[in-house]
Amino acid sequence: MLQYDNTAWNFFALAWISLYIVPSWYGIIRKLYKATIGTSDQDIGAVARTSDEEKKAALLKRNAKGLKTLNQGFYVNLGITVALTCLAVYLSASIGEGGEVNSFDPFTILDVPSGADLKVIKKAYKKMSLKWHPDKNPNNPAAEAKFMMVAKAYEALTDATAKENYEKYGNPDGKQSLEVSIGLPSWLLDSDNRNIVLMAYLIIMVGVIPFCVWKYYSNSSKYGEKDVMYNTYSWYHHSLDESTLVKSLPETLAGSAEFRERNMPKDVSEKSQIQKLLSKVKSVMQKPTHNNPILIKGNVLLHTHLSRQTDSADLSVQYKEDLHFMLSKTNALIDAMISVCQHQEALKTALNCIQFGQNMTQACWNKDSELMQLPHFDEKLAAKNKNISLAEFLKLDKKDMKLDGLTEEQKQDVYKCTEIIPQVSVETKIFVDDDEDDNVYEGDLCSVQVKLTRDNLAEGEKAGLVHAPHFPFPKQEAWWIILGTKEGKIIDLKKIAKSDKSFTHDIKFLAPKQGTYNFDLHVLSNSYIGLDQKLAVELVSKDASVLPEYKVHPDDAELDDEPTLFEEMLNAQNVEEDSDSDDDDSDSDEEEEEGIKELSAEERKKIELQKKRQAAAGDDSDDDDDSSVEEVYAD
Incomplete structure (x- = not known):
């Protein structure tokens, strides 16, 4: 006997609601804890190792802590969770008053x-x-x-x-x-509620669920690898080619699909503001190739960052937020640019994109000195250390560094920064796996092993965050390793984000035909300007025909002779067919015997006599037997 049971429905609904609200409350409490007191400065990268980084650390603390860090999704989930919690309390009270699930009384x-x-x-x-x-x-x-x-x-x-x-x-x-008993509320059977129930069912099944599926699909279908939009990849494929220069990359980055809605000018007053900013960065900015207002605004804002003019009075609060948003996407988007260059096999453009990423991280542009990456360095101080690269400056003794005009505290910042910026050495070798011979022969799977060592780190010490006080986000040090041909084609391109003192990376490829080949190995920092290294790699591929003939070991030969499972199944099927054919042969033999029996006594005697002659002569040929039988029949 089935009956609609309100108490059973209450138990059922409470169980399903609990599956949502229990983990939801855990997540809410965890996010509130992290937003208030549960996040350390180290976790958010708000570490000030020099006085230049103090402003960045304070900005990270403001943006990564407090209730303002909780996004709209958090508050939507909080509202749903509170509503379901109130419903759960009501159901619990109903269960307490209603007693047990209905039984037959x-x-x-x-x-x-x-x-x-x-x-x-x-x-x-x-x-x-x-x-x-x-x-x-x-x-x-x-x-x-x-x-x-x-x-x-x-x-x-x-x-x-x-x-x-x-x-x-x-x-x-x-x-x-x-x-x-049916765990549904009894009011579902009330005829007065029939229209409401049907309307709710229609709205959920025909409206809400299809809308959620469409919304999820439409959003997810916009993004490709690394959460970069497909329209952005399309734009990069259109804008990047083998002749793309570094100075044109800010405009390419500004055209990313992620920025288009935000950088669309909202009113006419923005035009004058963009013109003021453009007049300040025009000297370091290439003439735009596109007259689109979205591209112009994004291009101007990026050059404002590259020329370190973000504190300008002409840059409004809204524009500062727009620039901050663009910089938050920069790392992933530049990586997407490099992946497009790899797909196009455009080595020179890939190197330019990596250099552009260094510029964005350090807020330095093409004509700026590499020493501008150091704390308290300006154009005058960099000019005093003219003709010295950053890599060379890092190796100088403190007494040889020209730091005139800096206070003792500022000098300590410079010394500290020279300890943070990596000093690297690179070693390479070519080998073939599981081969004791050092020679490489045509068709071998050879490896170019690249070993990078951070000479400024002690054994067991890890590389920390990049020293980039003008980039408002923490960034982990990484290295791009590229092997390319002299003609500018990419053989392998990989980003390695290991923080150990030393690490190795193997580039594997098949050895080409006999001859001597020269490749270029590029090792580039993802964040620092002036630390890039270019090494020559020579590969001598020998003729594989001079190798001794490979002889199969007897044990391996026996294994090769063993039938596979498929062959065993096929042989089993053939055996069955042969047995059927044998049955047919036996049937034909039986028919022959029956035919002999039907012969006359005299004919049978002749056949027997012929068989005895054959036995005496030792003739075992089947063909002869057949001919003898034919002769007997002929007689």
Whole structure:
């Protein structure tokens, strides 16, 4: 007997709601904790190793801590969780008042006291059956179900067999293998709520669920690798080629699809503001090739960063936020540029994109000195150290550094920075795996092993974050390793983000035809300008025909002779077919014997005599047997 059970529904709904609110509250509390007191400065990269980094560290603390760091999705989830929690509390209270899940109790169903006499039971049954009779409640499934339960309850208390079954098994129909009640609220069966239920079902099934699926698909279909939009990749493929220069890359980056909605000018007043900024950066900015307002605004903002004019009074608060947003996407987008160059096999452009990434990290542009990456260095101080690269400056003794005009504290910042910026040495070798011979032969899988060592680190020490006080986000040090041909084609390109004192990277490829080949190996920093190294790699590929003939070991030969599982199955099938053909042959033999039996006695005697002659002559040829038989028949 099935019945709609409100208490069972409450248990069911509470269980499903708990599956959402329990982990949701855990996530909410965890995010609130991290936004207030649970995040250390080290976790967010807010570490000031020099006085130049103090401003950046303070900015990271402001942006990475506090309730303002919680996004819109957090508050939406918080509202849903609070609403479901209130519903869970209500359901819990309903369960406490409603008691246990419905069981068959005839006294409760008839609303009579336990142990009531037959007269009271009949009176209650008559009253309730009239109340819930289907004729008086047309189109009311709940009333029909209630009427059936009343009839069963009356039967359990008046019929001897039903009463015995109820007392023994708890059910008037006897022992049941399973007792079930429908865990749905009874108001679903109320005819007054039918239209509301159908409308809610229609909205959810036809509206809400398809909309959520469409929204998810439309958003996810916009993004490719590394969460970069497909339209951005398309733009890069259109803008980048083998002749692209570094000075044109800010405009290419400004055209990324991620920036288009945000950099769209909202009103006419923005035009004058962009013109003021353009006048300040025009001297270091290449003439734009596109007249699109989105590209112009993004290009101007990026050059404002590259020329270190972000504190200019002409840069509004809104524009500072727009630039901050663009810089937050810069690392991933420049990596996407490099991947497009790798796809196009444009080595020179890939090197230019890596250099552009260094410029963006250090806020230095093409004509700036490499020493501008050091704390407190300006154009005058860099001019005093003219003709000295950053790599050379790092190796100078403190007394040889020209730091005139700096205070002792500022000099300490410079010394500290020279310890942070890596001093690297690179070693290479070519080898073939599992081959004791140092020679490389045509067709071998050879490896160019690149070993990079940070000479400024002690053994076991790890590289820290990049010293980039003008880039508003923490950045981990990494190295680009590129092997290319003299003609400018890329053989391998990989970004290695290992922080150990030394690490190795193997570039594997098949050895080309016999001859001597010269390659260029580029090792470039993802963040520092002036530390790049270019090494020559020579590969001598020898003729493989001079190698001794390879002889298969007997054990390996035996293994090769063993049939595979497929061959075994195929042979088994052939055996079955052969057995069938043997049966056919035996049938033909039997037919031949039958034919011999049908011959006359004289003919049989001739055949037997011929067989004895053949046996005496020792003739075992089947063809001869056949011819002899034919001769006998001819006789």
